[in-house]
Amino acid sequence: MKSKYLFLALFFVATLTVGCSNDDNEQKKEPAPEFSFNGAFVLNEGNFYSNIDGSLSLLDYTTGKMNNKLFSTINGKSLGATPNDMVVSGDKAYISVTDDNIVWVLDKDLKALSMINITKPRKIVAVNDKIFISSYDGRVYAYDTKSAQLTKSDVIGSYLEDITYCNGFIYVCNSYNEDYTYNTNVVKLETTLKKVSDITVVCNPTKLETDGRDVYLLSTGDYDSVGSMLQRIDTNDKVEAMFPALYFTLYNNKIYYIDTTYDADWNSVTTYNVYDIAQSKSSIFIEGKDIEYPAGIAADSSNGNIYLMVYHISEYGWGDYNNPGYIVRYDSNGNQIGKYDVGVCPTTMCFTE
Numbered sequence: 001m002k003s004k005y006l007f008l009a010l011f012f013v014a015t016l017t018v019g020c021s022n023d024d025n026e027q028k029k030e031p032a033p034e035f036s037f038n039g040a041f042v043l044n045e046g047n048f049y050s051n052i053d054g055s056l057s058l059l060d061y062t063t064g065k066m067n068n069k070l071f072s073t074i075n076g077k078s079l080g081a082t083p084n085d086m087v088v089s090g091d092k093a094y095i096s097v098t099d100d101n102i103v104w105v106l107d108k109d110l111k112a113l114s115m116i117n118i119t120k121p122r123k124i125v126a127v128n129d130k131i132f133i134s135s136y137d138g139r140v141y142a143y144d145t146k147s148a149q150l151t152k153s154d155v156i157g158s159y160l161e162d163i164t165y166c167n168g169f170i171y172v173c174n175s176y177n178e179d180y181t182y183n184t185n186v187v188k189l190e191t192t193l194k195k196v197s198d199i200t201v202v203c204n205p206t207k208l209e210t211d212g213r214d215v216y217l218l219s220t221g222d223y224d225s226v227g228s229m230l231q232r233i234d235t236n237d238k239v240e241a242m243f244p245a246l247y248f249t250l251y252n253n254k255i256y257y258i259d260t261t262y263d264a265d266w267n268s269v270t271t272y273n274v275y276d277i278a279q280s281k282s283s284i285f286i287e288g289k290d291i292e293y294p295a296g297i298a299a300d301s302s303n304g305n306i307y308l309m310v311y312h313i314s315e316y317g318w319g320d321y322n323n324p325g326y327i328v329r330y331d332s333n334g335n336q337i338g339k340y341d342v343g344v345c346p347t348t349m350c351f352t353e
Contacts, residue, residue, distance in 0.1 A: 035091055036108045038062055040300060040307065040329075041350040043083050044343025047321050048099050054083035055343040056095070056110075059329070061303075066340040071095075071104075075112050079104075086350040089126035089145060093350075096121035096133060103133060103143070116143055116150060123162045125170070127191060134160035134172050142193055153193035157183065166210040167235060169196065173205035173217070182222050186215075188237065199237050202229045209250045211277075216255065218248055230257065243275070243282070249306070251299035251332060253277050256285055256306050258294050270294065272308075274334075286334045293319040298349035304332040309346040321345055 039061040046054035056071040056079055071079040081099035091108040096118075103116040103124070120136030133141045138155040140163065157174030164171050170189040176182045182204040188196040202219035203226055209216050215233040230245040248257035255275040260268050272288040275281070285306075288294075296309040308328045311319030319325075325346045329337040 034108065035088055035093070035352055037110070038352055040305070040327075041086055041352075042309070042327060042342045042346050043086050043095070043348040043350070044325070045082055045084065045345040045347045047344060048082050050322050052322060052344050053078045053081055054097070054345075055079055056083070056086075057340075057342040057346070059327075059340060064338075066342065068341070068343060070110065074110050077112075083348075084121070085123045085348055087124045087126045087131060088350060088352050089131060092145065094124055094126075094131055094143075096124055098122060098136070114148070116141075118150075122160060125163050125165050127165045127170075130191070132163055132165070132170055132191075134163040136160065140170065140172055140189060140193060142191075151193065153189065154195070156187045156189070156195055157185070160187075161206045162208040164208040164210050164215060165191075166212065166215050171199075171208055171210075171215050171233070173208060174198075175204055175206055182226075186217060186233065197237065199233060199239060201231055201233075201239055202226065202241065207248070209248070211250055211253065216248070216250060218245060228259075230255070247294065247297045249297045249299040251301060251304060251306065254332075256297055256299060258297055258308075284334075286330065286336075291328065295319065295325060295345065295347050296349075298351075299332075300351040302351060305337065306330045306332060306334075307349055309342075309349065311345070 040059040042057040044055045046052040055069050058067045058070050080097035084096050084098045086095045093106040095104040098120050101119055103118055103121050104112055105114045107113050118135055118141055122134045124131050124133050129145050131143050136159045138157045140153045142151045158177045159175050161173040161175040172187050174183045174185050174187055184200055184203045185198040186201055186205050187198055203222055204220040205217055206220050207218035217231045219229050221227045228244055228246055230242045230248055232240045232242055245257040245259045248255055258272055260270045262268055272286045273282045274285040291310055292313045293311040295311050298307045311325045314320035324341055324343055326341050328339045
């Protein structure tokens with residue numbers, strides 16, 4: 001009997017010990033690492049033809065300060081020639097550098113881990129554990145962020161520009177050709193990179209954004225008889241022409257956009273408006289008289305801030321592509337929050353959440 005009771009006692013203690021050990025392991029389990037930065041990144045394209053490499057700036061939301069040349073400061077090397085896009089996915093960031101034929105893979109502290117070799121990579125979209133990259137070799141590439149494996153589509157166009165993901169499909173702009181003729185299609189792909197269809201749009205499609213329901217597209221036109229046009233592609237791939245624009249971004253069921261027209265004396269007139277999608281109505285976002293030469297517009301969906309990327313005006317009366325520009329920060333109602341100096345040719349922004 002004593003041996004029976006002793007066995008039961010030892011079994012009970014062992015059971016408790018095993019149970020506590022499992023609980024401890026659960027408590028000690030390391031959480032997934034998070035991205036170290038909180039703020040608004042600015043990709044400064046530089047100027048390839050003037051041998052000016054690009055750079056990375058960060059408006060730190062915690063300190064309110066702008067940090068310029070962030071990549072080179074952290075890594076001790078240049079970001080490269082013509083950085084064109086950046087996404088943050090999980091605890092890593094990815095930056096495409098067109099004229100160096102690479103996509104940087106950076107860790108949560110922006111330290112360079114590796115490079116993905118792609119011919120003339122352009123724009124990037126993150127979808128679950130993959131990033132999809134458009135390129136000037138006419139292909140879309142899929143990079144698995146867990147296995148680090150790279151796959152590519154068939155040739156689906158020529159100079160592919162912006163790319164987005166909506167309703168289970170990838171959309172990519174087939175912009176122009178080597179002889180500078182302009183294409184009139186957005187290519188729709190499955191996430192396996194199998195082509196679904198071509199969607200006919202205004203020539204020279206360059207910019208895509210989605211609200212999760214429809215895809216919004218900016219075509220730049222042919223710089224002659226065909227002007228720029230913002231379009232909407234619905235869930236049935238029907239295309240609706242909306243209004244002329246040079247740059248646009250989406251936030252909270254609204255389109256913030258910039259357009260330039262010319263008066264009777266051929267003086268340029270730039271407007272900064274907001275279009276309410278539900279009401280199909282535009283209104284003035286800002287007067288913009290203090291904006292020198294716009295380079296783009298972006299919205300941070302985490303706080304509703306709207307950013308204008310701006311060139312200083314050169315001595316020739318257009319954007320200065322050889323010297324640092326600046327960004328201006330607004331709330332969604334057009335109230336200015338701040339203005340910050342950045343690098344040469346600030347053309348793209350990326351936000352952390």
